Amino acid sequence: MSDLDPNRPLGAGALARLRTVGRRFDPAAELETAEDVAIFLDEYLRDNPDPAAFTQALGIVARANGMTEIARRAGVGRESLYKSLSGDVTPTFETVLKVLTAVGLRLAVAPGGAEGRDRAA
Incomplete structure (x- = not known):
């Protein structure tokens, strides 16, 4: 299935490819839906493990x-939320949970995966 399929939500990888072609x-x-959002955030976090990138995606x-x-x-205040989700500052875990909710x-x-299993053993 193509990343440009209009019936499929776009993940971070597809977004990066669109940016590289100048669109x-x-x-x-x-x-549009909670499922779209969940897929977007999950893929974004998988492709960008940096907390600042996830914060921007949440924004x-x-x-x-x-x-x-x-x-x-x-x-929370609107201006405070904009600042927290800009990627320039690290929001509190409480703020992240509140936004997700x-x-x-x-x-x-x-x-x-394997790395996580090795640590837990």
Whole structure:
């Protein structure tokens, strides 16, 4: 299936490829359902393990849902939320959880592969 299939949410890899070919693309426009958001964040985190990159992706999700509304649901100020999700600062874990809850998601943990199994043993 092509990354440009209009019926498939775009992950971070597809977004990176679109950027390299010079297309102007707003990933927030593609995030219509909670499932779209979950897939986007999961792929983004898998492709970009850097916390700042995940924070920026969470900012895209918040923008897709309306930053003012997400700030209200999360119980944080809109300007504070913009700053927290810019990727320039590290938001608190509490803020990340509040934003995830505000967009209808929850945090889940899954085994990460051989490296994670070796550490747990």
